Amino acid sequence: MNTAENIAENIEDTNMHKIIPFPSPLRIHEDKTLRNNSPVGYRIFKDKLFKCLVIILSILSFLPLLLVLFHITKNGISVINWGFLTELPLPIGEKGGGVFNSIIGSLILIILSSIISIPLGISAGIYLAEKNKGRIANIINLCIVVLQGTPSIVIGIITYIWVVAPLGGFSALSGGIALSIMMLPVIIKSTEETLKLIPYHLKEASLALGVPYYKTILKVILPTGLSGILTGILLSVARITGETAPLLFTAFGNQFLNYNILKPIDSLPYRIFYYAMSPYPEWHTFAWGASFILVMIVLSFNLIARGISAKWKVQF
Numbered sequence: 001m002n003t004a005e006n007i008a009e010n011i012e013d014t015n016m017h018k019i020i021p022f023p024s025p026l027r028i029h030e031d032k033t034l035r036n037n038s039p040v041g042y043r044i045f046k047d048k049l050f051k052c053l054v055i056i057l058s059i060l061s062f063l064p065l066l067l068v069l070f071h072i073t074k075n076g077i078s079v080i081n082w083g084f085l086t087e088l089p090l091p092i093g094e095k096g097g098g099v100f101n102s103i104i105g106s107l108i109l110i111i112l113s114s115i116i117s118i119p120l121g122i123s124a125g126i127y128l129a130e131k132n133k134g135r136i137a138n139i140i141n142l143c144i145v146v147l148q149g150t151p152s153i154v155i156g157i158i159t160y161i162w163v164v165a166p167l168g169g170f171s172a173l174s175g176g177i178a179l180s181i182m183m184l185p186v187i188i189k190s191t192e193e194t195l196k197l198i199p200y201h202l203k204e205a206s207l208a209l210g211v212p213y214y215k216t217i218l219k220v221i222l223p224t225g226l227s228g229i230l231t232g233i234l235l236s237v238a239r240i241t242g243e244t245a246p247l248l249f250t251a252f253g254n255q256f257l258n259y260n261i262l263k264p265i266d267s268l269p270y271r272i273f274y275y276a277m278s279p280y281p282e283w284h285t286f287a288w289g290a291s292f293i294l295v296m297i298v299l300s301f302n303l304i305a306r307g308i309s310a311k312w313k314v315q316f
Helices: 002-016 040-076 082-086 100-130 135-149 152-167 172-196 200-208 213-224 226-241 268-276 281-311
Strands: none
Touching (some): 040 281, 082 100, 100 135, 100 213, 100 226, 172 226, 200 213
């Protein structure tokens, strides 16, 4: 037994002190060709060609916008002056006149439609973000899809039947209702998608501290997604600012300055349509000037929305 134990100990001591040599490093030579025997230079050429093609297609995609902006600026900027911005329209044959009533009317319509659509849109967006499954959620999503695909003139006709006919006349209120219906899909979807990006543990932490559910939504969830919600609101406002068809059946137009929301009111899209359809060259010039103002307003809303989205973006 002692002899066997001594032999085992000698074997262990030998294995412990055995030096295992480390293999020498291998030399890897760079291969100038790929497995498919295609030269690297040819692959680089195809890569650069594809990049150039993408750049050219990207430029062509917004080239029509540049041409429209150039044409409107070329024909409309010469009409812009202080009198054009602060005076009311004058009868044909008289020099001067402006679109002050149209600018004020457009602002009133935007305010009315925002007051109606923003609370409803944000509320519906919160509901879809919190409970996106169920019969009510499916009905809301179906309504959003239908509203997004509904022509604006159809919305104007429906609003005429629902609001204008019962009130007995055209009004700024009916125009605001028609535009608010068009704003709803954008606000609802932007609110829903923004709130879905917020991590669930923020709401869990608030509820775990004993904060009521409604305060969690108002004080935690909504402030966190404020940038996305504001972006959706501004984009929806930019969309309705240039709408003409619904206003033909609702607000109708007014050549005088009016602050009463129960009376017809003017707007920049309607004034552009009215001047463009007239046979007078002077009014055609005014239409270009009003178009330039309208494009600048819409462009400003879009730039502000992009700025808010970039500056107040919350990353998780």
